[in-house]
Amino acid sequence: MTGNTDSLDLDAEVVRICRELIRFDTSNFGGAADSANERPAADYVMGLLQEVGLEPELFESAPGRANxxxxIPGQDRGLPALVVHGHLDVVPALAEDWSVDPFAGELREGMIWGRGAVDMKDMDAMIxxxxxxxxxxGERPRRDLIVAFFADEEAGGRYGAQWLVSEHPELFAGAGEAISEVGGFSTEVDGTRAYLVQTAExxxxxxxxxxxxxxxxxxxxNPENPVARLAQAITRxxxxxxxxxxxxxxxxxLQGVAGMSGTAFDPQDPQPQLDALGSAAKWIGSTLSTSINPTVLKAGxxxxxxxxxxxARLDIRTLPGEHHSTLDxxxxxxxxxxxxxVDVEFEAMESPADTALVAAMTSLLKEEDPGCEVLPYMLAGGTDNKALSRLGIVGYGFAPLxxxxxxxxxxxxxxxxxxVPVDALTFGRRVLSRLLAEY
Ligand SMILES: [Zn+2]
Structure with missing residues (x-):
């Protein structure tokens, strides 16, 4: 079994891979086929998988857009497979705003710096x-693992997960659940760490x-001025x-946070619980209602x-079950x-929290970080799990940090x-390693 030296080697490996991935500038400028180039990063990932004897496949949806x-066959092939996925693209970075080169993968102050360090080359490296x-x-996981690295997540997955699900659904045959980004990170509530597992988007x-x-x-x-009409519509x-x-x-x-912070949960006023969540409050706050932001105006x-x-353009974010009524x-x-x-739309998702997978995540986190709490949460944004949900795959956000x-x-x-702190990354690698082998 894993000795101390092995574990240190793996810690070094996850740090090295994360830094090397950041050095591939996979900035996604959005929309068009040529808006990003994930190919060199995908070739690097292919090499890492081939190096240990795996036979990964590379799928290009457009020139340079590589998935x-x-x-990996499991011991019990009768169990539904688990999809473990990451995306290789990142949002662009304006170098002059940064204290470091965003594509150098620098290591300083115990952290890895760079575009993608948390979204999501950290998780890619952990996987x-x-x-x-x-x-x-020479070990086999308990169930089949389908490991995927997608292009184009930051622009909706048209050249990545959405494309692969449409063009190559056979790759995901037999899959029941999926795990990916933006969940499993810790936040502190009244001195105790709470890990937020993402169960809804x-x-x-x-x-x-x-x-x-x-x-x-x-x-x-002119009572029929369209500029005035538009302004009134946006205001309404x-x-x-x-x-x-x-x-x-x-x-x-919120009930969990109430328990941890010794506050009473009143559904009419969740402010005490949001306050107890610290910097995570703004994320959680936007999951309690539909939100609509005007983002673009054009006239005259x-x-x-x-x-x-x-x-005008609106960015509308809907709660599960309210998508169509909101648009009406x-x-x-x-x-x-x-x-x-409506030009681009994805319906909200909510996955059950009382499953064996969530129980496995919870018990592993509690073993690796005794005394912590594990709570579900809804993500205000979206991930590639939405694309996989078209195949009936139930998705969770679990990139433990x-x-x-x-x-x-x-x-x-x-x-x-x-x-991303190096400690967080090596902790996540340990938790994820065990989850992928044991679940
Ligand atoms: Zn992401």
């Missing part, structure tokens, strides 16, 4: 190290508004009281010309002169000076 998949260790030791609808009206001279009184939509509404994941989380071309149309309400609020068109209390972890996602 890597390998299946790779765990899998390589398992295979090198809000839905999204990227939506265009087009207000129609009457073009004309800017000196004339953003001022609409969407209201707090709980799901299983949010209720269980000259000061004294009223245009015939005006346009947006259409009503927009009014008869404003067209509403034991974090220092003073680190504003949630603020590092897509943030400046993104970084």
């Amino acid at each position: 890597v998949v390998v299946r 790779l190290t765990a899998i390589r260790d398992l295979v090198r030791r 809000k839905g999204m609808a990227w939506t265009g508004l087009t207000a129609h009206g009457k073009a004309g001279h800017g000196s004339q009184i 939509i953003t001022e609409h009281p969407w209201g707090i509404s709980y799901r299983e994941s949010t209720t269980e989380l 071309y000259k000061d004294n010309v009223i245009p015939s149309t005006a346009q 309400t947006v259409r009503e609020l927009a009014g008869q002169d404003v067209d509403v068109e 034991r974090l220092p209390a003073d680190l504003d972890f949630t603020g590092l996602f897509h943030g400046v000076d993104e970084r």
Whole structure:
């Protein structure tokens, strides 16, 4: 079994792989086929898997847009397979805002710095190290593992998970559950670490508004001005009281935090529990209601010309079960002169928290970090689990990291000076190794 030296070697390996992955600039500028180039990083991942004797496959959805998949047969092939996935792309980084080169993978102050350090080359490195260790030791996991590294997550997965699910669903045959990013990290509640396992994701609808009206001279009184109509529609939509509404994941989380912080949970006022969650509060707060943010405005071309149309974009994030009713309400609020068109949409998901997989995550975390709590939570954003859910695969966010209390972890996602503590990464590698072998 694993001796001390082995464990130190694996700690060194996960750090090395994470730093090397960061050095591949896989910035995803969004949308188009050529908006990112994951191929060199995917070739590197292929090499790491081949080095231990695995036979991974590389799938290009467009030139340079590469995905890597390998299946590791389990001891009991009758059990549903577990998909373990990461994405290789990152959001862009503006180097002049950073204290370090975002693509150098620097190690300083006990942390690995760089774009992707938490989203999600850290988890990619943990998966790779765990899998390589398992295979090198000649062990077989309990169930089939389908290990996937996707392109294009940061732009919705059109050249990554969504494409692979459409074009190569056979790769995921027999899979029941999946684990990936943005869950399993710790936050401190009243001096005790709580690990938040992601069991739900809000839905999204990227939506265009087009207000129609009457073009004309800017000196004339024009009750059909589309710019004014658009502004009124946006005001109605953003001022609409969407209201707090709980799901299983949010209720269980806030009740857990209430217990840990000695506060009473009043569903009408979750503020005491949000306060107790520290820097994670802003993430959790946005999972208690639908949210709508206008993000783009376009109208007109000259000061004294009223245009015939005006346009806006909305980023709508919906709670599980409210996706369609929310969009109906947006259409009503927009009014008869404003067209509403949803261009990109993914419905929300909620996975059960009372499963053997969540129980295994919980008991491993409690063994590796005695005294901790483990609670479910809903992610306000989305992950590639949404694509896999099209195949009936139930997804969770579990990239375990034991974090220092003073680190504003949630603020590092897509943030400046993104970084991950080495201790957190090596802790996560240990937990993940055991989960992948034993579950
Ligand atoms: Zn991510």
